[in-house]
Amino acid sequence: MKSAVETLNPTRVRLTVEVPFEELKPSLDAAYKKINQQVTVPGFRKGKIPARVIDQRFGRGAVLEEAINDALPKFYTEAVNEGELNVLGQPDVDITEFNDGDELKFTAEVDIRPAIEIPDYSGIEVVVDAIEVTDEDIDKSIEQLRDRFASTTTVERAAADGDVVIVDLEASVDGEVLEDGVAKGVSYTIGSGQLLDGIDEAVIGLEAGGSATFTSELKGGSAAGSSAEVKVEVSDVQARELPELNDDFAQLASEFDTLEELRADSRTRLERMKQYDQATAAQEKVLDALIELAEVPIPEKLLKDEIETRTHNLEHHQFPQMGLTWETYLEREGKTREEYDAELEAQAVKGIKTQFLLDELVNKEKLSVNQEELTEHLMRRAATSGMSPDQFAQAVVEGGQVPMLVGEVARGKALAVVVESVKVTDTNGETVDLEDDEEDGEAVESADETPAAEVVEQS
Known part of the structure; x- marks a missing residue:
C-alpha cells in the first residue's frame, strides 16, 4: 500500500491511497465467507458454496463491493498512521479507480488537529476582585440560616406576603382540566416564586376556604408552554415565625455555643x-x-x-x-x-x-x-x-x-x-x-x- 498526504488548509488534509489487488485478498476471502453464510444454493451445503458459483449466481461485483467495504477502514487507518496525522471526525472517502484484478485507488479528506505553537505567556497579567466579606454579607448568611429554622403557626386571617399557604390546584387548558394538572395539599410560601406565575397575587388576601382563578403559563407537564386557567383553593394559612438571634439559636442551628x-x-x-x-x-x-x-x-x-x-x-x-x-x-x-x-x-x-x-x-x-x-x-x-x-x-x-x-x-x-x-x-x-x-x-x-x-x- 502507498499513501500520500496533501495539506488542503491548516485543519484539513487529503489522503491519496493506492492498494495492490493482492492486498485485498483477505477481504475478498472474508466477503466470500460472509456471503456463503447468508445465501442458499441448491446442491450445496450452506457455507460450502464455491466462489465461482457465488460469482455466477450473485455476481462478482457484489463480492468486490463487500470486500472493499471491509478493507477501506483498515487501509485508511494505515494511511493515517503512516502520515502521523491527528484526525478529527469521519473522513469523506471517494474511490477514484478500481477494476477487478487491478489496484484500488481512493482518496479520503478529513479534518486534523492543527499544529499549534504555544505562545510566550509569561507576560500575562490579570486583575480580579479583591476578597471582602462585609458585616452585611454575614447578616445575610445568618438570615438565610435563620429562615431554614422558621416555624409555622395556623392563623385565622387573610394570607399575606411571606405566609405559608396550603393549596389545592387545578389547571385547565381550553376549558379541559389536565390529567396532570391537579395537585392537592401543596405547601407554598408566598413570595418565594417557586410555583406558578400569578399565584402570589391570587392567594394574597384569601382566608382558609377561599379560592381564586388566575392565568399562568405552564412550565412543565403535558401542556408545558401553554396558557392555562388555574383554580387555587386555600385550605390553611400559616404565619412563619423566625427564631430569635441569640446563643440558643446558634446551638440549635450549628455546632457552636454562641x-x-x-x-x-x-x-x-x-x-x-x-x-x-x-x-x-x-x-x-x-x-x-x-x-x-x-x-x-x-x-x-x-x-x-x-x-x-x-x-x-x-x-x-x-x-x-x-x-x-x-x-x-x-x-x-x-x-x-x-x-x-x-x-x-x-x-x-x-x-x-x-x-x-x-x-x-x-x-x-x-x-x-x-x-x-x-x-x-x-x-x-x-x-x-x-x-x-x-x-x-x-x-x-x-x-x-x-x-x-x-x-x-x-x-x-x-x-x-x-x-x-x-x-x-x-x-x-x-x-x-x-x-x-x-x-x-x-x-x-x-x-x-x-x-x-x-x-x-x-x-
Missing part, C-alpha cells in the same frame, strides 16, 4: 467561597488571555458539528425539561435568534480553542493523570450531576467516558502551569496566590463549555 462563634464561622466560610470565586475568575481571565495570544485554526466541520450538537441538546433535552420553545426561550433571554446563534458560535469557538491549546500544553509539559486525581475529579463531577459516586462511575465506564474525564483533569493541570507563570493581582493591588486552587484542575470545567469530548478523543 452567636458570636457562629458569625465568625460564617465569615470564614464566606471568605473561602469568595476565594474560590476569585480563583475561578483568575483562571478564566488567564485562559482568555492565552487564547488571545495564540493562533488556533478552527476546523470548519468540527465547529459546524459542535454548534449543531449544542443546538440539538437545547431543543430536544433542555427545552422539554424547562417547558420552553424557541420563542419563549429567546423572550426570556431578551435576544433574537441571530444574537443567540452568534453567541453560540463564539462559545463553541472558545471551547475548541481551549481544548486544542490545553491539550498541546499537556503534551509539551508531559503531564499525566494519576488515579487519585481522577478519583477526586470523578467525585466532584458526581456531586454536580446529582448521582452517587458509584452510580456516576458506573455510567462513565459504561459510556466509555473515562478518557473524557482524564482529559478534563489533564487540561486543568495544563492551565495551572500557565497560571503559575503569570501575574494575578486583585483590585487592591495585592498579589493573588492561586497555587492551592490551581491544583484542583477545576478551571477548565468553569470555562465556556468545551466541545464534545468524543470528537476530540478521535485524535
Whole structure:
C-alpha cells in the first residue's frame, strides 16, 4: 500500500491511497465467507458454496463491493498512521479507480488537529476582585440560616406576603382540566416564586376556604408552554415565625455555643467561597488571555458539528425539561435568534480553542493523570450531576467516558502551569496566590463549555 498526504488548509488534509489487488485478498476471502453464510444454493451445503458459483449466481461485483467495504477502514487507518496525522471526525472517502484484478485507488479528506505553537505567556497579567466579606454579607448568611429554622403557626386571617399557604390546584387548558394538572395539599410560601406565575397575587388576601382563578403559563407537564386557567383553593394559612438571634439559636442551628462563634464561622466560610470565586475568575481571565495570544485554526466541520450538537441538546433535552420553545426561550433571554446563534458560535469557538491549546500544553509539559486525581475529579463531577459516586462511575465506564474525564483533569493541570507563570493581582493591588486552587484542575470545567469530548478523543 502507498499513501500520500496533501495539506488542503491548516485543519484539513487529503489522503491519496493506492492498494495492490493482492492486498485485498483477505477481504475478498472474508466477503466470500460472509456471503456463503447468508445465501442458499441448491446442491450445496450452506457455507460450502464455491466462489465461482457465488460469482455466477450473485455476481462478482457484489463480492468486490463487500470486500472493499471491509478493507477501506483498515487501509485508511494505515494511511493515517503512516502520515502521523491527528484526525478529527469521519473522513469523506471517494474511490477514484478500481477494476477487478487491478489496484484500488481512493482518496479520503478529513479534518486534523492543527499544529499549534504555544505562545510566550509569561507576560500575562490579570486583575480580579479583591476578597471582602462585609458585616452585611454575614447578616445575610445568618438570615438565610435563620429562615431554614422558621416555624409555622395556623392563623385565622387573610394570607399575606411571606405566609405559608396550603393549596389545592387545578389547571385547565381550553376549558379541559389536565390529567396532570391537579395537585392537592401543596405547601407554598408566598413570595418565594417557586410555583406558578400569578399565584402570589391570587392567594394574597384569601382566608382558609377561599379560592381564586388566575392565568399562568405552564412550565412543565403535558401542556408545558401553554396558557392555562388555574383554580387555587386555600385550605390553611400559616404565619412563619423566625427564631430569635441569640446563643440558643446558634446551638440549635450549628455546632457552636454562641452567636458570636457562629458569625465568625460564617465569615470564614464566606471568605473561602469568595476565594474560590476569585480563583475561578483568575483562571478564566488567564485562559482568555492565552487564547488571545495564540493562533488556533478552527476546523470548519468540527465547529459546524459542535454548534449543531449544542443546538440539538437545547431543543430536544433542555427545552422539554424547562417547558420552553424557541420563542419563549429567546423572550426570556431578551435576544433574537441571530444574537443567540452568534453567541453560540463564539462559545463553541472558545471551547475548541481551549481544548486544542490545553491539550498541546499537556503534551509539551508531559503531564499525566494519576488515579487519585481522577478519583477526586470523578467525585466532584458526581456531586454536580446529582448521582452517587458509584452510580456516576458506573455510567462513565459504561459510556466509555473515562478518557473524557482524564482529559478534563489533564487540561486543568495544563492551565495551572500557565497560571503559575503569570501575574494575578486583585483590585487592591495585592498579589493573588492561586497555587492551592490551581491544583484542583477545576478551571477548565468553569470555562465556556468545551466541545464534545468524543470528537476530540478521535485524535
